[in-house]
Amino acid sequence: MHTMWKGTISFGLVNIPVKLHAATENKDIKLRQLHEECHSPVEYEKRCPVCDRDIENDEIVKAYECQK
Ligand SMILES: [Zn+2]
Numbered sequence: 341m342h343t344m345w346k347g348t349i350s351f352g353l354v355n356i357p358v359k360l361h362a363a364t365e366n367k368d369i370k371l372r373q374l375h376e377e378c379h380s381p382v383e384y385e386k387r388c389p390v391c392d393r394d395i396e397n398d399e400i401v402k403a404y405e406c407q408k
Contacts, residue, residue, distance in 0.1 A: 376401040 373382040376399050380390040387394050 372403050372405055373400050374403045375399060379403065 375382055375388040375395055378390050380388050382388060382395060382400055
């Protein structure tokens, strides 16, 4: 089973749909860091792409990725 990520990546004003395969095929459950407020995956340097602001460590919750 492949792990899939669905969503959009913003390049400037253009939103491009993305469907990414995980880099690894292992079955390990991946621990994700999500913004506690809206449950969006936290980007590099702990920035929430939805809220468009930096996030403090105490605003981050951990969640497991689910597979269908
Ligand atoms: Zn957020």
